[in-house]
Every structure is written in C-alpha cells, then in structure tokens.
Amino acid sequence: MEILLYVSALIASLSLLLIVIFVIITLKSAKQTMGEVSETLKRVETKLTGITEQSEQLMEKTNRIADDAENKLQTLNSLSDSAKKLGNSTDHMNRSILAISDDVATPPEKYRDFMEKATVLTETAARVYYRFQKEKHKN
Incomplete structure (x- = not known):
C-alpha cells in the first residue's frame, strides 16, 4: 500500500509538473501574442496619426475655401448693390431726359x-x- 501512496504522489507530481509546463507554454504564447498586438497597435497609432494630420489639413483647407467663398459672396453682394444703385440712377436720368424732351417738344x-x-x-x-x-x- 505504501507503493500506491508513492505512485499516487509521483502521478500528482507529474501532473503538477505538466500543469506548470503547459502554463509556461501558454504564458510564452500569450507573451508573443501580446508583442504582436503591441506592434499592431503601434502601426495603427502611426496610421491614425497620419490620418489625423491629413484630416486637420483638410479642415484648414475647407475653412480657407469657406472664408474665400464668403468674401466672394460679400463682393458679389456689393456688386449687386452697385448695380441696383446704377439702375436707380439710370431711371432718374431717363426721367430727366424725358422731362427735358417734353419741355423742348412743347415749349x-x-x-x-x-x-x-x-x-x-x-x-x-x-x-x-x-x-x-x-x-x-x-x-
């Protein structure tokens, strides 16, 4: 019976040794996977930084275009106002010329x-x- 006790102790020791070996193998595999994940995250971060910079440049260009469009719209509005005033002046001149021609036609x-x-x-x-x-x- 003593032998059974030794055999069971040996089996338990071997089981613990196998568990330790498998835990070490799993940890090594996890360490390798974590390294790969870390490298992947670094690449993703680098690409995101590039995308962020390009997005900021695009936003700056968009803002410049919007400002330019606003300036051109204001210029167009002032041109439209000038055209309206010119139309009013032309109407006034036409009325004046008609009045003069009426005065000449019927002195x-x-x-x-x-x-x-x-x-x-x-x-x-x-x-x-x-x-x-x-x-x-x-x-």
Whole structure:
C-alpha cells in the first residue's frame, strides 16, 4: 500500500509538473501574442496619426475655401448693390431726359415764336453752307 501512496504522489507530481509546463507554454504564447498586438497597435497609432494630420489639413483647407467663398459672396453682394444703385440712377436720368424732351417738344408760348425763327434761321444757314461746300467741290 505504501507503493500506491508513492505512485499516487509521483502521478500528482507529474501532473503538477505538466500543469506548470503547459502554463509556461501558454504564458510564452500569450507573451508573443501580446508583442504582436503591441506592434499592431503601434502601426495603427502611426496610421491614425497620419490620418489625423491629413484630416486637420483638410479642415484648414475647407475653412480657407469657406472664408474665400464668403468674401466672394460679400463682393458679389456689393456688386449687386452697385448695380441696383446704377439702375436707380439710370431711371432718374431717363426721367430727366424725358422731362427735358417734353419741355423742348412743347415749349412755353413766349419762347415758341423765338424757337420757330431760330429754326428757320439755322435751316437757311445750313442750306447755304452745304451749297457753298457743293460748289467748292465742283470747282
């Protein structure tokens, strides 16, 4: 019976030794896996840093484009306001010219006789001048 006790102690010792060996193998494997995971995380971190930098550059460009678009929109708005003011000025000039042309077309009675005489006089002077020019070219 003593032998059974020794055999069972030997089996228990071997079992513990096997457990220790398997734990050591598992720990080594876990250590290797953790190293690989660490390397993978470093690569991911490096790539994320690059992506973050590119994202920041893209945001800066987007902000510059938005600012430029805003400036151009303000310029366009001021140009539109100027065009509107120019339109108002043109309308005012058109009304003024129409008023002057109405005044010329229907002058007051006191100037009508004078204007008719001036018209006859200028027409006569123009005819004389053109005849003189015509005669001058013939000779």
